Structure formats: C-alpha cells, structure tokens
Amino acid sequence: MMVRSFRERRGRKMMTDSTDKTDTDTASPLRKAPVVRQISISDVIDALGDGMRDFHRAPIYGLAFGAFFTIGGLLIVLTAAAFDMSYLSYPLAAGFALIGPFAAVGLYEVSRRLSRNEPLSWSAILGTMWAQKSRELSWMAFVVLFVQIMWMYQVRLLLALFLGFRSFASFGEFLSEIVNTPEGLMFLAIGHVVGAILSLILFSLTVVSFPLLMEEDRDFITAMITSVKAVAMSPVPMIGWAIVVTISLIVSIAPAFAGLVITLPILGHTTWHLYKKCVEPEVPS
Template sequence: MDNHEASATIADKPSYRPDPVVNKITKDDVVDALAAGLRDFKAAPVYGLSIGAFFAVGGLLVISSAAALGMSYLSYPLAAGFVLIGPFAAVGLYEISRRLETGDPVTWSGIFGTMWAQKGKELSWMAFVVLFIQIMWMYQVRLLLALFLGFQSFASFSEFINTIVGTPEGLMFLAVGHVVGAILSLILFSITVVSFPLLMERDRDFITAMITSVKAVATSPIPMIGWALVVTITLVVSIIPGFIGLVVTLPILGHATWHLYKKCVAPET
C-alpha cells in the first residue's frame, strides 16, 4: 500500500469522539442554576410567559377533553402524566437561555427555527422516549384501576375521589399508584434532565445523551434528586390552580435546567 492509499484509508475512518465529561455538582450549584433561571426569565419575560401559557392551555385542554368524554375521574393521572412532557416543552426555553448566554438575539424566528431544525434528528427520538413513558404512565393507571377497583366507571370526579379516599381498595390504589408513578418519574428525570439541553447544543446521538444524563444523576445523586423534588413540588403546586401557575414556574424551571446542564456537563473540546 503506497502513501496515497494509506492516507485515504486513514481519512475514511470516522474520528473518535469521547463521551461528554460529567462534573460532580453540589447543592450550591443547584441554587445557582435556579437563580440563573430566574435571571433568564426576567431578561426575556415575554418569551417565557408565552411558552408557559401555551403549556398551561395544553394542560387545560387535556383535562377538559377527559371531562367531555365522561372520564373526569382520570383528571388527576392525566394532569400528572401531562407534566411528564415538561422536558420536551422546555426545549424552546433552553434555546432562549443559550442565546442569552452567547449574546445571540432572542427572536421567535430564531427559537422556532432552531426547534424546527431538530425535526427528524436525535431530539425527535428523545421526544418519542418521553411519549413512550407517558403512555406507560397511563397504562399503569388503567391497570391499577382494574386491579383494585375493577372495571367500574365513575359518574364524576368527586365520586372517584370519594371511592379513592373512602375505601381500602381505593387507598391501596392510591399508594401503589404513587409508588409506581414515582419510579417512572425518577426514570424519566434521570434520562432527560441533561439529555434534552445536550442535544440542543451538541451534535450527539440520543443514546449518548441519555447515558450522560443518567451519569449526571449517578455522579451527584443528592443534589440532582433534590432538584427533582424542587421541580416536582413546584409543578404540583402550579397545576392546582388550573395549571395557571405553570405560566411563570415552567419558564423559570426550564431556564434553570439549562444552567444546571452547563454545570453538570463539561464544555466540549
């Protein structure tokens, strides 16, 4: 093999890209990320409020649809399941934070252009993963309803609540459902807390992004689980008044997640 052929062979080999480096973080980093998220929200409030309002209206439509179909008893699990798509809904917020960080202009055309450019790419696969977990969430709700309460239907949400809190079977359904839901939420959090912003910023595959996200949680379990609790409690409180609280809390949490990602994953060299 001559020098020309050898050079061609080497050039044809794909260059090796090391996996993203995960940093260990502390609770102070979580607090700093939350403060940075609040700053980003204040720097571009119209964009954050608009995205938060769109998400809140989506939640109201989901609950209204359940009521219109005579399945108001599914309002609570549907609301909880809807919150699970938060990481995907926050993609636009990640782009806003990235632009504020780099000094690029924040415009709707720029935000939607970047999001549209992800169509058919790795971010779409991550969206499919989130959708799959949401389907699993609703499936386990229906399964547990059948196991503990049979296949009975409920005329109203209040009747469903009375059955849940007033019967042993209902309390068992509530306890097991929350345990299973907590496990699914932890899985979703672990594979998405870093993966979505990583895919927004870097040209990596979604498997690498999910592995990096899980590594970030495993490397700093206490701060990351603490962040998961902050997100969960904030979202639960936000959806109680008809999802209205999400108009403000969703953009702040989305911006904060971007800054937490920047602390968890070292810059690419």
C-alpha cells in the same frame, strides 16, 4: 497462464489490503463522549438563581411558553371530561407534566442566547425548535411518549385491580372513592409509588439529554447515557432538584394549571444552567 492469473489476483488483493489499511490509518478518531462534572447543592441553587434571572430578562418568551403548556394541560383534562372519563383527570394531569422537558426546548434556546449575548427574536427561537425535527432530539419525543404510555397503562391496571371495571360519573365521585375506601387508598399509594419510579427514570434520562442534544450534534443514546451519568455522579443534588421540580409542578397544576405560566419557564431556564454545570462544553478538534 494459470500461474500468471493467480499472481495478478494476488497482486490486486495486496493492493486492496494496502488501500484499506491506509484508509483505516488515516480515518478520524472516534468522537469522545461528553465529560460529566460532579456538582453540589450550591450549584443547583446557583442554577436556580440564573434561571430566575433569565426569566426576568426575557419574560415574554417564558410567559408565552408557560401559557401554551397550561392551555395544553387544560385541553387534555377537558377532553377526558367530555368523554365521561373525568376520573382520569388527575393521572392525565400528572402524566402531562412528564413532557415538560420537551416543551422547554424553546426556553433552553432563550437561555443559550442570553448567555452568549445573542439577539432574541421569535423567528430565531421557533426556527431553532423547528430544526430539531430532523435531529436526534426528535427521538427523545418517543422516549417521553413511551413513559407517558407506561404511566397511563399502570393507572388503568391499578384501577382494574383495586376499583374494578366501573366508571365514575364525576371526578368528585372518583375522589370520594379513593379517599374513603381501603381499596381506593391502596390504589392511591401504589399508584404514587409507581409514578414516582417512572418519573425518576424519565428525569434521569432527560434532565441533561434535551439541552445537550439542542446544543451539540450528538445521538440520543449518548445523550441519555450522559444524563444518567450526571445523576449518578451527583445523586443528592440531582435528586434534590427532581423533588423541587415535582413539588413545583404539583403546586402549579392544582389551580387549573395556572401556576405553570410562571413555574415552567423558571424550571426550563434553570435546567439549562444546571446542564451547563454538569457537562463540560465540547472542545472543537
């Protein structure tokens, strides 16, 4: 009886192992990572031209997203002033610009539809943006938020180190302090260096990942790795584009964020075309 029971258990185990092996053998292969291409400065210039053409072809959408982003920036700065924290207006404005890639998702969809000659409508654009809440792109919001928190934390830390724990009655008083004192100039210099490092990290993580996640069903870790690879493979043109973006945003923010109405849509459309040049389209299996 014991021998028969042992044989029955052994037979069942062999059948289970055989079934597991069959399931493993017939399983679909792992999905390949996105293929990244090396680009040149001329590719960046071409992408910028394509972005300007997209803005010209669908100006209503670009102006609407740009205006929405501009109003958001103004509200943040005005809120800081209302709470007697106007000295944080500049770092808040600079930090607000970091969320540009996430705000440009609608612009990526406009460029995608224009490239495929698909009809444009607000219901289609906003519907695509709303659908991202249940996809991996929503996780990128936490990445951007984390960098934003790190940016504000280092501003507060540097303020405490160089200017002490004191408040300023106005942004003008704060500006006078950092421009006319050695401590203020040191705060300004180190703050910009740290900000540049954080901006470069965020740029490397997001320049390709946002449009990739919007177009393909990928996980956000793969998207960020792909984005970093794109920057690493073409450092000169990609860092050059990052400098263009930074200068454009600084110039646009200066006149009460008004320049973002034009700058944001052009940068958003251009980023989409730059992504298409950096990453080969996925071939359906």
